[in-house]
Amino acid sequence: MAKSTSDYYKKNPAAKKRRLKQQAKYNKTKKGLKIRTAANECNRKLKTYGNGDGKDASHTGPKTCKTESAKKNRTRPRKGKKYAPK
Secondary structure, eight states: OOSSHHHHHHHOHHHHHHHHHHHHHHHTSHHHHHHHHHHHHHHHHTTOTTSOSSEEEEEOSSSOEEEEEHHHHHHSOOTTOSSOOO
């Protein structure tokens, strides 16, 4: 069994292709567009958008965010929680 989702998709290119196709379709929906634009807005506000600093915008509430390492932000379990605890 793969250790992580990324390991799974590296080993299964057909599954990766299906996932990317589905994700592209979702990103075009109203809900997907809203989520994506909010994330980009937060990243730009924190001046971490596209600069390769290894930082992510950690969304701590509906309109709040903070800078956090990408690894720490992406590994936090979100099960049952809409936002990370403050």
